[in-house]
Amino acid sequence: MRKYLLIFISILCAQSLYSQADSTKISIQLKQNTIKEAISKIEAKSDYHFFYQDNWTDIDSLKYTKNYNNTVKFILADLLDKTNLNYFIKDNNIVLTQNRRIYSKLPTNFFVDDTTSSQNEQEEDSFIKPVFIANVAEEEPKTKINNVITTKTEFIGKESNNNKNAYYTLSGIITDGKTNDPIPNVLVRTPDNKHTSVTGLSGKYAIKLPSGVNNIEITSVGFKTIKSEIILYNNGTRDFVLSESITELDEVVVSTSKSEEIRKEIAGVTVIDVKDVKNIPMVLGERDIVKVATIMPGVKTVGEGSAGFNVRGGKSDQNLFLLDNGVIYNPFHFFGFFSALNPYTIASANIYKGNIPAQYGGRLSSVFDIQTKNGNVNKLEGEGGIGPVTSTLMLSMPIKKERSSLTIGGRATYSDWILKSLDSDELNNSSASFYDVILKYYDHINDNNTVKATGYYSHDAYNITYDSLYTYRNAMFSVEWNHKFNNKHSGSLIVTHSNYDLNIDFEQGGADDFEYGYSLNETMVKLKMDYDLNDKHSFIYGISSKLYNTDPGYLDPKGGENSNMDPLDVEDEKALESAAFISDNYKINDKLSFIAGLRFSMFNVLGPSTQRIYEDNMPKNDATVSETITYDDNEFIKTYTGLEIRASLNYDITDDLSAKLSYNKNNQYIHLLSSNTTQSPTDTWKLSDLNIKPQSAQMVSLGFYKELKNNTYEVSLEGYYKKMDDILDYKVGAELVLNENIETEIFQGEGKAYGVEFLLKKKEGDLNGWIGYTYSRAFLRSNSTYSEEIINNNEYFPANFDKPHDFSLVLNYKFSRRYSLSANFIYQTGRPITFPAGAFQFGNSEYAFYSDRNQYRIPDYYRLDLGINIEGNHKIQKFSHSFWNISVYNVLGRNNPYSVFFVTEDGNIEAYKTTIFSIPVPTITYNFKF
Numbered sequence: 001m002r003k004y005l006l007i008f009i010s011i012l013c014a015q016s017l018y019s020q021a022d023s024t025k026i027s028i029q030l031k032q033n034t035i036k037e038a039i040s041k042i043e044a045k046s047d048y049h050f051f052y053q054d055n056w057t058d059i060d061s062l063k064y065t066k067n068y069n070n071t072v073k074f075i076l077a078d079l080l081d082k083t084n085l086n087y088f089i090k091d092n093n094i095v096l097t098q099n100r101r102i103y104s105k106l107p108t109n110f111f112v113d114d115t116t117s118s119q120n121e122q123e124e125d126s127f128i129k130p131v132f133i134a135n136v137a138e139e140e141p142k143t144k145i146n147n148v149i150t151t152k153t154e155f156i157g158k159e160s161n162n163n164k165n166a167y168y169t170l171s172g173i174i175t176d177g178k179t180n181d182p183i184p185n186v187l188v189r190t191p192d193n194k195h196t197s198v199t200g201l202s203g204k205y206a207i208k209l210p211s212g213v214n215n216i217e218i219t220s221v222g223f224k225t226i227k228s229e230i231i232l233y234n235n236g237t238r239d240f241v242l243s244e245s246i247t248e249l250d251e252v253v254v255s256t257s258k259s260e261e262i263r264k265e266i267a268g269v270t271v272i273d274v275k276d277v278k279n280i281p282m283v284l285g286e287r288d289i290v291k292v293a294t295i296m297p298g299v300k301t302v303g304e305g306s307a308g309f310n311v312r313g314g315k316s317d318q319n320l321f322l323l324d325n326g327v328i329y330n331p332f333h334f335f336g337f338f339s340a341l342n343p344y345t346i347a348s349a350n351i352y353k354g355n356i357p358a359q360y361g362g363r364l365s366s367v368f369d370i371q372t373k374n375g376n377v378n379k380l381e382g383e384g385g386i387g388p389v390t391s392t393l394m395l396s397m398p399i400k401k402e403r404s405s406l407t408i409g410g411r412a413t414y415s416d417w418i419l420k421s422l423d424s425d426e427l428n429n430s431s432a433s434f435y436d437v438i439l440k441y442y443d444h445i446n447d448n449n450t451v452k453a454t455g456y457y458s459h460d461a462y463n464i465t466y467d468s469l470y471t472y473r474n475a476m477f478s479v480e481w482n483h484k485f486n487n488k489h490s491g492s493l494i495v496t497h498s499n500y501d502l503n504i505d506f507e508q509g510g511a512d513d514f515e516y517g518y519s520l521n522e523t524m525v526k527l528k529m530d531y532d533l534n535d536k537h538s539f540i541y542g543i544s545s546k547l548y549n550t551d552p553g554y555l556d557p558k559g560g561e562n563s564n565m566d567p568l569d570v571e572d573e574k575a576l577e578s579a580a581f582i583s584d585n586y587k588i589n590d591k592l593s594f595i596a597g598l599r600f601s602m603f604n605v606l607g608p609s610t611q612r613i614y615e616d617n618m619p620k621n622d623a624t625v626s627e628t629i630t631y632d633d634n635e636f637i638k639t640y641t642g643l644e645i646r647a648s649l650n651y652d653i654t655d656d657l658s659a660k661l662s663y664n665k666n667n668q669y670i671h672l673l674s675s676n677t678t679q680s681p682t683d684t685w686k687l688s689d690l691n692i693k694p695q696s697a698q699m700v701s702l703g704f705y706k707e708l709k710n711n712t713y714e715v716s717l718e719g720y721y722k723k724m725d726d727i728l729d730y731k732v733g734a735e736l737v738l739n740e741n742i743e744t745e746i747f748q749g750e751g752k753a754y755g756v757e758f759l760l761k762k763k764e765g766d767l768n769g770w771i772g773y774t775y776s777r778a779f780l781r782s783n784s785t786y787s788e789e790i791i792n793n794n795e796y797f798p799a800n801f802d803k804p805h806d807f808s809l810v811l812n813y814k815f816s817r818r819y820s821l822s823a824n825f826i827y828q829t830g831r832p833i834t835f836p837a838g839a840f841q842f843g844n845s846e847y848a849f850y851s852d853r854n855q856y857r858i859p860d861y862y863r864l865d866l867g868i869n870i871e872g873n874h875k876i877q878k879f880s881h882s883f884w885n886i887s888v889y890n891v892l893g894r895n896n897p898y899s900v901f902f903v904t905e906d907g908n909i910e911a912y913k914t915t916i917f918s919i920p921v922p923t924i925t926y927n928f929k930f
Contacts, residue, residue, distance in 0.1 A: 027069045035059050035079055046072060048089075052096035058083040084158045099155030099233060148225045149243070157234025168232050169535045171206040172239040174199050174218065179374040180444050181347055183242060184271075186220040206535070218242065235535065237487040267648055267660035267703050268354015268718060270296050274346055280810060280824055280867075286387060286925075289349050290331060290339035293368070295808040295826060297757035297772040298353050302801050302831060303898040304861070304916045307336030310801040311353045312699070313722055313753020313778035314365025317672030317685075321368045324440070324454040326478040327522060329500035329685070331368075333413075333434040333460055340436050340458045340474060342409040344383040344394035347373040354701045354720070355648040355662035358581040358597030359528055359540055364666045364697040364724065372454060374442040375405025387925040389413055404443040411436050432462040436474075448484040453477075467508045470682070475499040488533070491542075494526040502682060513558035514565055516738075518684050521549045541582035548575045548670070548687055553738045570740050573687045574606040574634075577669055583646065590652070597646035603669040603688060605638040607631030611690040612741060619786040620691060621744050638690050642667040656707035660718075661700075668695040671728050673736045673746075684736070691743040697724040697751075714761045724751035729780060731788055747789040752796065753778040769811035778802045791853050798832040798854045805829045812869075822867040822887075830858040833900055858900050858913070864891045883927040890917050 026045040030038055036059045039050045052059065062083065068075045076087045076094070088095045088102035095102060156170060174186045182203020189196040190209070197207035207216070209232050218226040223242035230238065270293065277287050293309070294301050300310045307330070308316030321328045323341070331340050352360065352367040360367045375396040384393040392411040399406055412435040436458035443451045456476040463469045478496040485491070501519035506512070524546035531539040552570040557563035583597030609631045618624040631637050648662040671692065674683040688694045703718030726748040730736070734745035755776025762768045779796035782789050791797065807827040814820045832854030867887035890896075897913040 025069060025071055026075075027067075028075070030064045030066045030068070032063045032065055034061070034063055035083070035085075038064065038075075038079055042072060042075065047092045048072060048094050049092060050094045050096065052085075053098075056085070056096075056098055058085055084155070086159065099158060099231070101159045148227055151226060151228045153229040153231065154238065155231045155233065156236035156238060157232060159233045165211060167208050167210055169206055169208050169235045170214075170216075170230060170232060170238055171204065171235075171532065172237045173203045174205060174220075174240045174242060175203055176223075177241045177243045178376055178378060179347075180377070180442070180450070181374050183220060183223070184348075186218060186223075186242070188216060188218050190214060190216055208535075267650075267662040267701055268298070268352065268720070270298070270351040270353065272296075272349040272351070274343075274349060276812075277343065280812075280822060286338055286390065287343035287385065287392075287927075288339050289341065289343060289346055289370070290368075293349070293351055295772070295810065295824065296351070297759050297774045297806070297808075298755070298776075299351065299366075300774075300801060300803055300806060300828070301336075304863075304896060306898075307332040310778070311351075311366035312720055312755065313751070313776060313799070313802075314697075314724075315672070315727070315799075315801075316674075317670075318363050318365035318668060318695070318697075319368060320360060320363035320366070321370075323370045323456060323476060324372055324452070324478045325480060325494050325526070326454070326456070326476040326496035327498040327524075328456070328474055328476060329498065329520060330472060330474055333436070333458070334432055334462070338390070338434075340434075341370065342392055342394060342411050342436060342438055344385070344392060345372045345407060345409040345438055345440070347371050354699075354703070354718070355595070355646060355664055356666065357540070358583040358599045358644070358646045359542065361544075361579050361581070361599050361601055361644065361666070362577065362668060362670070364668045364695055372438065372440055373407060374452070375407040375440065377402050377405045377442075377444065381930060383927075383929040385925055385927040388923050399441075399443075403445070404441070407438075407440040407442070409438040430463060434458065434460040450482040452480045452482075467506060469505045469507075470503075471505075472502045473500070489529070489531050491527065491529040494524070494528065496524045496526075498522050498524075500685075502684075504682070507558065511559040511562045511564045513563070515556045515558055516553065517551070517556075518553045519551045520685050523547050536587045538585040538587075539582065540585075543578070543580045545576065545578040548573070548577065550574075550685060550687060552684060552686070552742075555738055568738055570738055571608075571610060573609070573689070575669070575687045576604045576606060578602045578604075592652075593650045595646070595648045595650075599644040599646065601642050601644060601667055601669075603640040603667075603694060604636055605640075605687065605689050606633075607635040607637060608633045609637055609689070611637060612743075614691070619788055621788075622741075638688075640667075640669065640688060640694050642694070642696065656711075658705050660703045660705070662702075664697075664699045666697050668697075671695065673728075673742065682737075686742060689743075692728075692746070693726045693748060695724065695726050695728070697722055699723075712762065712764045714759075714763065716759045717756070719756045720754065722751075722753040724753075727751045727780060729782065729791070747782060747784055747786075749780055749782045749784070751778070751780045751799070766814045767811065769809070772806075772808045772810075774806040775804060776802075776806070777804060797852065800832060800854065802832055802854070803829045818871045820869045822869060823865065825862070825864045827862040828860065830860045830897075832856070833858050858897050861896045862892075863889075863894055863896065865889050866891050881929050883929075885923075885925045885927070887923055887925075889921040889923065891920055893919050 024046070026042065028038065028041040028045060030041075033041075042048060043050065064079065066078075068078075072094075073089070080087060084099050086097045086099075086101045088097065157168065174183050174188075175181060176183055182199070184199055184203065186199040186203070186205070187196065188199070188205045188207050195207055195209055197205045199205045209216070209230070211232055214230045214232055216228055216230060218228070218240050220242060223244060226240055226242065228238075228240075272289055272292055274289065277289055277292055280292055290309075293299050298312050301308070302310070309319065310316060311319055321331050328340070332338065333340050348371045350369045352369065353365065356367055373396070375398070377398045378401060380395070380397045382393065382395045385391065390411055390413045392409075394407065394409040396405060396407045398404070413433055436456070439455045441451075441453045445451065454477070456474070458474045459471070460473070461469065461471045476496065476498045478494065481493045483491055483493075499519065499521050502517060504516040506514050506516075524544060526542065526544035528540065528542040531541070533539060550573045552573060554570065555565065555568040557565040557567055559565070579599055579601040581597065581599040583595060585593065585595050587593045611629050611631065612625050613627045613629060614620045615624045615626050644667060645663060645665045648660060650658055650660050652658045669688045671686045671688070672683055673686050686692065699720055699722040701718055701720035703716060705714070705716045707714055727750065728746050729749050730746055736742065736745060739745060753776065755774055757776075758773045759770060761770040778799040778801060780799050781796045782791045782794055784790055784794065805828065809823075809825040811824070812820055812822045833856050834850050834853050835856045836850055865887060867885055870884040870886070872882035895915050895918040898916050900911055900913045
């Protein structure tokens with residue numbers, strides 16, 4: 001077999017293309033044979049000799065099982081149809097070429113200008129003028145400024161008579177060479193800027209280019225520019241790997257013709273820039289991505305230092321919080337002062353609060369999708385911080401160089417030491433500690449297979465009084481296998497397990513000692529597929545299923561024989577939530593695109609269980625029980641189903657102005673039981689069952705997104721309206737803890753929310769930051785005919801988290817490359833509260849009666865924080881780089897009330913307010929990276 005081919009000038013001058021290949025038939029049988037093996041059989045049955053290169057992939061990779069009794073020309077055309085190979089026959093020689101064709105003669109118009117030649121003048125054999133290009137090996141420029149990599153010329157597609165289109169689409173994924181993470185906001189363009197594309201969050205790009213020779217550039221801040229020459233004969237793919245720019249340069253600004261916010265089709269997505277989080281002053285100097293999210297439009301908290309968040313009028317249990325695809329049920333430490341995530345391990349944070357993609361489900365309001373960094377596959381690196389309350393560390397190291405890595409992150413507090421050093425007997429007897437650890441394994445097995453595995457654990461322990469110890473824990477494990485079937489089709493198999501449990505240990509050394517606990521477990525399997533059908537249609541589809549197991553609570557007396565308590569163990573709950581989903585990202589034309597998604601969800605309540613049946617048209621209480629049914633293990637108790645619609649329309653009015661319209665319908669089968677205004681570690685989760693229905697919501701939103709001054713500024717204005725059904729609320733005096741019949745303490749009502757969100761963001765320059773403003777309302781109503789469930793005469797009343805006005809200003813000013821000043825100012829309307837409206841006498845006692853629920857408000861909230869950021873020098877040849885942050889939280893010393901409560905003293909009702917931070921809180925933190 002001949003390996004190398006001489007350039008055949010004599011062949012180009014040939015007078016005859018056809019020979020006996022047109023008429024002589026041969027018979028060959030192929031059974032899982034490669035093209036190389038088929039060629040050997042053709043040579044054995046004929047007088048032909050083949051010339052090609054052995055290292056061509058298609059020669060040895062494709063296998064055929066066929067029987068032929070035809071001409072050699074027919075057999076070759078069939079064998080090579082799905083490859084990038086062409087053939088040329090001259091006498092008894094057959095030459096194979098890759099991508100390009102060999103022409104037997106020049107067309108009559110070869111020396112005529114393309115613009116003057118007519119189609120009638122061309123030869124019958126369609127002709128593309130040959131281009132002779134020398135391959136250029138990858139090389140580094142010798143100057144620091146020209147930080148450019150030039151790749152060799154590549155052919156995409158196969159030149160043939162079918163190449164009739166003037167334009168074809170080149171697509172692919174751009175990744176970081178160090179971490180293998182996809183890189184968003186990378187500009188792919190031709191040098192004249194006539195053809196451009198910007199990668200999305202998944203690192204994917206798609207650029208339409210003219211048929212033939214094209215020069216493209218791939219640029220992104222912090223990475224070396226790639227220049228590549230592409231000869232495009234058809235639609236095809238080309239992935240690029242960017243390498244980090246290690247040259248110290250002046251500031252480089254890369255601008256695109258269309259910003260990411262303008263370009264993406266999904267409305268209501270907030271992308272948090274992880275790198276900029278360090279410049280935002282936060283309480284006690286902590287980097288906190290979740291806290292940064294709460295100062296973005298549409299995301300609120302009930303109060304300072306509170307756990308949970310409320311998105312577009314939704315309750316705190318209506319948010320799905322994902323860490324590497326696994327659910328974290330309580331992503332907060334120390335009652336919400338800190339998030340339970342190591343900030344140095346996070347690669348991206350995206351909040352879907354408008355149109356939630358069909359692949360996500362189980363919550364009504366939002367999805368917080370947090371992805372951790374892939375480890376460095378080439379060298380050891382680390383990052384950490386030391387603050388007044390916590391210390392944090394992240395280490396990344398290669399396991400198998402250039403293939404696999406391990407990332408380890410840990411964080412712990414030393415607040416116990418601080419509390420015990422204060423001059424206060426109460427605080428000396430208190431304790432508060434927490435820690436979290438994360439471990440991630442990354443393995444880029446080959447170009448088609450990648451495996452990621454993440455383990456996470458967090459632990460909190462605190463006691464306000466000496467006799468009670470509260471502990472709660474999160475545990476999560478996830479495995480993701482990504483497989484690329486071909487250039488169009490890829491998939492992910494995801495397995496996760498999540499656990500949350502709470503324990504209270506009360507110990508006085510007497511008859512009232514007890515231990516109380518609660519736990520929730522879920523295990524999920526998900527298959528997600530991505531299929532790029534063509535330039536217009538890109539599909540995501542798949543299935544998922546998760547199994548819930550909960551222990552609603554147990555009470556274990558510890559007082560021995562003299563205990564004043566009886567043991568109690570509320571019956572466990574089990575359910576299976578499954579879904580099938582599909583969405584199509586349909587690019588109608590260059591200006592109009594549409595995402596249509598469907599998700600069909602099913603929730604099966606499973607035994608073993610004992611369920612009460614209540615009389616029809618009667619309130620649920622002990623007196624209206626008609627029967628009790630016992631179900632065996634895994635027996636179906638109740639099945640709920642729902643078709644969820646996800647639709648988003650994007651119209652590019654101009655290159656820098658777009659409008660987005662979306663509609664969402666979601667179902668939620670799990671509920672948080674909380675009698676507190678804010679989410680608490682002692683809250684428990686309840687699965688839907690025979691007597692508690694799933695929640696549902698529908699939301700429509702419309703937004704406009706504008707880019708100003710060549711993408712230096714972004715401005716967005718988005719409005720929404722949401723309608724919710726079967727939202728849980730509680731009867732007056734409801735007992736939620738260790739209640740075996742929780743349905744008798746709650747009712748399910750309606751909710752509605754609406755609002756307008758405005759964001760002006762400056763991304764470039766010495767002064768950058770954003771201004772955000774939200775006007776929003778959130779209301780609930782009981783909508784019941786039973787007197788014990790009627791609240792405010794069944795009229796809508798403000799939800800506990802209803803704050804109409806929410807304003808945030810975040811600024812960062814760079815004095816130099818090392819020094820900058822940061823500030824953020826927050827203003828919010830005070831949240832609703834129910835006040836005593838008067839008092840009455842009953843017997844010998846005085847009692848208070850209260851106003852309508854949430855008729856009044858606590859005082860408004862506002863706060864100013866300032867920070868000075870000092871970076872170490874930027875020398876490359878340095879073991880580590882440092883960053884100091886000196887900040888003052890609540891500079892104005894504003895005594896912002898967290899809550900107001902009422903106490904009867906000496907026959908009078910007295911009001912008290914609680915405040916978290918009523919004085920300025922200065923902190924200094926040291927961050928390092930190596």
